[in-house]
Amino acid sequence: MRGQTPPDFGILTDRAFQKLYQNPEDCISYSQTLLISDKTPEHKIILRKIISQAYAMQGNYVQSVTISHQKDDDSTNEKLSAFAQLYGDYNLADQYQNLGLYGQSKKIIAGILTDPKLLINKNTKVRMTLAKLYQLQAINSGVNRNFKLALEDLDKSDIYLDSKNEENTIIKQENIIFRANFLMRLNKPEEAKKLLDKVTNEIISNGKSTFLIAFAYESTSRYFFLKEDYKTAISYLEKGYSKIEDLPYNDMKIIYYDLFSKNYLAVNNDERYHNYNNLYTNLKTKLDANKKEGIQYIVKLVETYNKKNFEFQEQKKIRQLRNTTIIVLFFILGISGYFLYGSRRSKDLKKQLAFFEKQIERERSMQLHAEKVRDDIKKEKDQKNTEKEASKVSKEKEDEILQKLEEWEMSANFLNKNMSISILSAQTEVNTKYLSEVINSNKGKNFNAYINELRIDHIASLLKKDPAFLNYKVSYLAEYSGFSSHGAFTNVFKSITGMSPNQYIQEIIKNKRS
Template sequence: MKLYYFIILLFLSITSISAMEASFQIKIESDSIKSSSLKNKSFEALNSLFWKNRNDTILIKKIALIYLSKAKRKKNYIQIANAYRIFYELNKKKPNDALKYTDSMIAIPKDVKDIRHPALGHLLKGLILYRNEQYDKALESYLQSQKYAEISNNLSIIIALKHNITLLKTALGKDHEALNAYKENFAFLLSQDTTKRFRQHYLATLYKLSDSYNRLKLYDSANFYLKKGIKSSLSGEHTYYYPDLLCAYGVNSFYRKKYNTALDSLQKAMVLLKENTQDANVRITYLYLAKTLLKIGKEQRAVGYLKRVDTLIHESNYMLENREVFTLLIDHYKKDKDQGNQLKTMEKLIRLDSISNIKNNLLNNHIIKNYDTASLVKEKNQLIKRITYQNKVGLKTEYLLFTLSGIIIMFIFAFLYYNQNRRNRKTQEIPPEDLKQLHKKKATTTSNIDLAPELKQKIFVKLERFEKNHEYLKNNLTLTSVSKSLKTNSTYLSKFINLEKKKNFVNYINDLRIDYCTKQIEENKKFRQYSIKSMAQEVGFNNIQSFAKAFFKKKHCNPAEYVKRTKNQQL
């Protein structure tokens, strides 16, 4: 049940992995649990036993074999897929083997109506590819998983996919975009069960949130989430992401100049991570151990760690955050006048940078084309559906309102006619001199509504500053709140906008926002990549519907069309 149940496998494709299964053929003895008792257990019971006994290697291999054998015998393709999910868990640290099991999970027969398992298979495949720095292929797998997950509305996988695709943006150095995505995920997870069902997602998000804050040099914010993550990780049965959180805490402590704390955290992380030298955090841990040791004057130990991580970095796993390993080594060799190693290290760095640039450009284009743009198109289509629905509902509502309005107007006319007759009768009873005084008061009240020239000038100057400072981009603006901020009367402000701007307050604010938005679309390439929802929030709207309606009113097209038109014009 981890990322919950897991799917599918061609009964006919078993030959491709028979060699691996053979490697798990062990002599079943009556040690902790007898083979006969395992064979009589249900799939659910076997699955539960597997997850509860993760540390008993012999037992879980036994469970995996019995589970698969039972599923094959019953020709239950969904349970065969679950069995391969278990075999995937047993082989996570053997990428080639693990990939074959994910492929088997994906290969579901067409007549089996279950799409949860292909979604999971593609997700796990993408995860293995990501860990091996095959980012472009990882993205392809994630996008395939997304198709299945959205059809079945598999919330767990959808959250994991968003998280993992954001990891790719982090790899490209898009730290602001990544942080926003992690914050959205975190906000959603806070409304879910983070103690059991989504605990692993919650801890992963805490880790990446803190990592993003570290990258953006917001070290106090990073420290807050790191402490929260470490405490949460240690409080559960499984200490998910504890080594990664320790590594990030060490990095954070280094930048906060707490070098003893950094050294302690990084050394603990290294002990927990060293089993898997393919883990990117192993390289980060070695690098920051070296940097910390340099800060406290232990250069020789530092250089030892730098040389160690140098041997772990190659063309397929090089990342820009590892670049400092080589620049520090180059400085060391330069200082020692070791020109041979200095040149060798420089040549390696140049080669790695060149390959990294090509790889990252391909990934960047792929993400924009197949994920960001796809999300934008999907959001656009959803918006069109909502608008179409609202229009249909609107027509019915308008008809009903028209009928009701007619009835109400008839009552109003009757009421006004009755009141007018009453007033006429009362007026006839008022003495002539009192009647003159009453008309004089009415005339005075009406003339007082006009704005004095000096008052007009003051409001003009204040509104000009309001527009220049883009204060109209704030959320939840009202006539009253703007009047208070401008230190003027709401009646005067409303009248000024009506007279000078030839529009009411709401249209005035909306037009300013849409003008700002279109300018950003035309001039800001990053802004053009935002989703419609993000654009709306950025310019002060609380929801997509009001944004789209205001945009169409001003520009006679929807935001997505305007973005597309702008892109075409700039080609």
């Protein structure tokens, strides 16, 4: 009796991807079962990525990084297919984005999408990965407030979503929701609302994606918040939250808690505001700590990978040189044997043998010399690096760091309460010594003063542009801006603007009335 044919791997991963949007714990359990039984390196990379995404949705960024970079004992660089390498790069870009390292994520994606041959590849798996890369790039553009570019990236993502499976459907629906959010930021709320209504009906009729329903309702609540219809906004939040309340989508829940607290503050419901604000603060503290640990972990992993890759290349060169030497040696011995057999008494034979022995000796000498040169170059490079670290930042390097800081300032990562110069170093890929030196010399202040000024400028701008912020209490504004306390926020605000937050708000209200 013939055994049943096992399901196609594409069908299995499609199921795993569906479970990712239904319940991350079920997704992890199901995907790990597939991972144990599947021996194909390429399949393992895809399954680990799905598991990694499930952990990220739970807010467990350390485990997300760990599983996605897990390697098999027998895996080597030489075994990776072109697709596996592409998928690995996509995975790293996604990890960076999950950890808030948007600059690094953007850089990796930009490097991948410059390959014209890749962009016209007809392989289904490659096109699916390109769709995800463009979606990631759209999110990166949105974080940097370049919403027009973000919409263009989503258009490109949609072009590659041409396969008829559940994963393509989910990514398309996600793209529509992201598009609606970007349109709202471009002051096109009605256009955004039409998209949200349509995609919400599609998701509900499909009935398979709990996460997407919550995402759609959360985005719709933002529309009503902009319209200052806070009660309707709250009703959408309640409908959306009921879908994920008993599921571990902590990365989504923290957004809900934040939106709940803003809306209840706007309707002056202090009890519910404090309740959700406490939930938000506690979960944010927990996730920020995990994210910080994840950043430190991924930095170490990337450094280790680069080091191992360098060692692998060096060993490969040595093996190639050794193989060449062996081939030459056998060639020499063969010729020597021929001459010995053909004319044992020939006087020229000694000369030939001496000549070939010199060649072998020269080959050995060259190998030893090459190794010595490599060691000398490495020592010289280490010495130069040491000297470079000790010296001041060059003008070119300073300009490069200032450009990175300018891009970083657009991300609003400075609102993170746990922001430190080490986190800024990881996010900009600049060492802390250089950062400190450039901030001091160009900004005229130390790191803490620099971050605080960015926070105050940001909240002052929001108070002017978004009327809803005028209704918030100073304690919420302090929390939103990343300050540890109401008092610290007020003191810094006054030192920068010359007036207290309440005075500043009253001035704005007075100017609007006049």
